[in-house]
Amino acid sequence: MNLLELVCSTAKDTIEVTNALVMDVAQKKVALYDKSGEQHYDIISAFIKSMRGSDPNAAVYWLARMIEGGEDVKFIARRMLILASEDIGNANPNALLLANATFDAVNKIGHPESRIILSQCAVYLATSPKSNASYMAINEAMAAVNKFGDLPVPLHIRNAPTKLMKNLDYGKGYKYSHSYDNNFSEQEYLPETLSGTAFYDPGNNARENELRNYLKKLWKEKYGY
Template identity: 75%
Template sequence: MQPLAERLRPVTLDELVGQEHLTGKDSILRKAIQQGKIPSMILWGPPGVGKTTIANIIAHTLQVPFYTLSAISAGVKEVREVIELARRQRHAVLFIDEIHRFNKSQQDALLGAVEKGIITLIGATTENPSFEVNAAVLSRSQVYVLKPLGPEELMELLRQAMERDEWLKTKNIELKETTALFNISGGDARKLLNLFELVVSTIQEDPVVITDQRVMDIAQQRVAIYDKSGEQHYDIISAFIKSIRGSDPNAAVYYLARMIEGGEDVKFIARRLVILASEDIGNANPNALLLATSCFQAVNLIGYPESRIILSQCVTYLAASAKSNAAYMAINSAMSIVSKTGDLPVPMHIRNAPTKMMKEMGYSKGYGYAHDYDNNFVEQEFLPEAIKGTKLYDPGKNPREDELRRHLKQLWKDKYNY
């Protein structure tokens, strides 16, 4: 028997749960499908939100040949074979799952056929296409962003499953609690439905009473440790990041190995390390961002399997480094103030004054040019009047930022007297 998620896969837009902004009434994508005028497109979103389903609906709706390739197993040879078939048939739709895993030469093989209209390309990706999809392919495609499914949509999926699936209809199911189902699935419809089926099949009672505790017990016993399809993608990356943040290089390199063995994209891992280097280390060790950036560049240059060594060096260094989230907290605080206060006027003395009229209006009047003063510093207010004196950057408690704190105190006295 097919998994529940496959048995319930929608074949029309009306059956699709979620993505109303793309497939709802009068939406751009719905109109394009109804009119049979499908542009080449990239469907970008997390696992299990409808990317493959939308491609299948297009295949079911359009009266043209439809081909599917997986970027994990297909190469340039397979792409060219499909293009040749499409050329003979005058036109075809080609769906490429996980298109971000195609390298540049594989993506380049698509260009000519897309430009000439031989194929309409539909690519699905969980990664930001700006980073992972060839710019030439991207410029010839519409990018549609799919959103994670919320609690109401996940509940609708379960309701439909119990009403429509022949096997589930034979069960007397009492859905007492759903929090664990929703949390474990993480907005992934496929994961939710397959977990639901696993729970129902495991509970040998009538009625089948589903509680959070029973779901957790069954999930811990039966759910795979790391699924190469990406269903545990977010759990493992979370453990990986938290291990580095928690200064445990042993755990960090262990989860790195789990991801590599599970087929995770090494460029995705490297990109997350660049983010972490600023978010969790920042000015406690400015070299962390330099090493993480170099790691990302080297991984892109070298590729797998050698890139695992570069990743290991970077991961162990970041995990062993001093930590600070001061830069992360500073920008969050600043953005919160901006959202609450709006466009506060910039103080007159630090406004630009490129014209005579602006100078006469007082623009730039009283500005102290720091380099004209001792120690290249002169005390003056840079924030708007309404929020002057606001403290946003609080240096972390580590040797490097203690040095920054002392320097700021020396310059500003009470203003940076944390």
């Protein structure tokens, strides 16, 4: 299907698909990019690492290599969507929004116009501030789950839909944050074993430095922010 799209994209008006035409396009396009071989993985790796490394020039070059080779545009957009969260995260939350919009757009707009949308997104991601803090946070939290198992939920933040649960002190002492100044009430949300554990360590960028200062103001020295 990708090869057929490439063949059709060579026509300015109507086109007769012949063996000769298909072979000509395949030799010029597909031979440059083996989607089932090692080169496929090398080029997508180069593309991702170029954006992670903040090089928009290299990013659009490797993007062009994939487009010229007939790579599935949804595959490209999907990888950018992952990068937007893994490598940019809260340093620039808009990156995830644009990457998601790009994924939706390329599903609506096929080859060759989708190249424009992919290029815009790739350049934006490459030139964005970077942070992998959220990615590292979930990895650390999952490691804690695997290490400590099913730690009990503190009683005061348990759900208490029945009288029996209330009698067992489920929900007792819970402070509704919105009833306090600045919509914040200091209380424990982690299991006792993990109290004071900071899984999220904000990155060193303008947006997350603001988040760090905000968390430090709220939690004082509890999490070491």
